[in-house]
Amino acid sequence: MASGIKQQERQNTIAGWGFMVPALVIFAIFVVLPIIFSVVVSFTNWNGISPPSQADFVGLENYKRVLIQSGITQTDFYTALKNTTYFALFVVPAQTILALVMAVVINQQRLRFKQFFRVSYYFPSITSSIAISLLFMLMYQKDGVINNFLSTITFGLWPPVPWLNDPRGLFHIILGGLGITVQTVPSFMTTVTIGGVTLWNWISGPAVSLLAIIIMNTWTTIGTMMLIFVAALQDVPLQVYEAAAIDGATAWQAFRKITLPLLRPTTFFVVTLGLIGTFQVFDQVYVMSSGGPAKTTLTIAYLVYREGFRNTAMGIGAAIAIVLFFIIFAVTMAQRRITEGKPEE
């Protein structure tokens, strides 16, 4: 009997590993190995062309050049960090809130054409990011569809903007409207720098060019986020709302006191997905702007690619990627703290 159990165990182990082997082999070579090498490469000066074995070990030199040592590498990194942060700060709240509202509306029981709305809102999510980027490049032309649309709905008040060629920062534009410009601002704003970027430039807000990509990105991902919310909403039993209605709750109260708290885990998930995605924005930048104009759309992910594959500095690129990993990790942990720490109302 005992030996029977043992035999069973052995058989299970063989079968278990047998079932795993195909996946594990691929996984080891193309996931685990790259993860290990991601750190290794960041300590070398590999150029991506010569055999990797010929690269020299340079210690923390790459990290120093990216993070600490003044120079173009450092300035580019902090510029990219600034742009990427503004990108995430605009896209994530916008897509989360809009997706939630759309999900609640679309989930109403008596709504007609439900399937049509769902399909049309989700449609951009299934298309190639490259195709979408090209399409928006055309629509963002100065005399293109988007300026034309904005001008129509504002009765001609909207001045055509050369979206992707406009490096002006959004907050700079707003401040300029209040009479605060680079000339009138206290001098420390333009002399004090953090990471090679002046204080004045840190507070620029996203440039119009980046805003163009922000709007496009929100437009593309909103459908996916909406469907995730819809799936979660369908798990909420209708009786909860019926009971609330009997107790005299308004639709708004039901949303605030029932829907929102119940959707908290889903919201956390959507925000996490959003953060991970936005901090890695790459395809759109590659096609639409290559980081320009004036580096206003340079993102960290694009910088990783540019340093590694265009500037033959794989070590620098790898170091930036590792820093990005820690940033994403810290941001998602922080947002988990915030979402979970909120007191129940």
Added chain:
Amino acid sequence: MTAATNATTAAKADSGGLKRRIVPIVSYGILFLLAAMFLYPFLYAVLTSFKPLPIIAADPSKLLSPEWTADAYRQLRGIGVTRWAFNSAFIAVTVTLVTVAFASLAGFALARIRFSGSRVLLNGIIGTMMVPGIVLLIPMFLVLKVLGLVDTYGGLILPKLVTAYGIFLMTQFFKSVPVELEEAARIDGASIFQTYYRIVLPLAQAALIALTIATFQGSWNEFQHPLIVITVNQDLYTLPLGLALLRGNMGQNLQWNVLMAASMLTTLPMALIFLFLQRYFIQGVSYGGVKE
């Protein structure tokens, strides 16, 4: 007294009726407007791909054109878009079939077979999901270079055959399937593989379809990976890669009709699959959301 009450009730009902009529009109209006905002760009792109270039250049904001032409599509043939489409399809189909097979095997083992090391494996696989894809861009190139897979189909396909997400999804799904059937089959003398293949796999249809769609969609639209794998061999371009490099080669002289034509060709297959299998797309998204 009663009359007064009746009057106010009637007035209330009346205003309620008015409200009941206006609110839906406004909300449906907003919903249809939103739908238009999501669909109009595609209509515009399709029509633009059939416009002569000078007409687009003259006023790109117009939806319609006085004349139409299929020139852009003819030009695309010369550029080699058929080859890109073939590559994209070949890669997406291969990657999808193998991913689903490998992920379901691994998921079954992790969910159903009690073997030493299984928990460590599962945790390890889930742990790798925390590593953002961009972090692996450079080391992936290094591994491919060392293995001689740069500029090969192998380089495009092999690294994509397994995803942690796929294994995770299948494991979660198999855990939710009741064990009784399997136990019965095992008692009747079926081997572990037979139980997997004959009993469990058919039950997992919904998850398999969701994973199939997600993998196919991901592979079809993939850009970053081909971008680093293909350095010189233009015969291996996929649609998204070809499209991006086509735009790059045009520099400042963008031929919008050609770019829109290629964009719409890239979109069309996914759009058709989506229209026929909407239900499964939507299910797939909810799996990701609920199971997390």
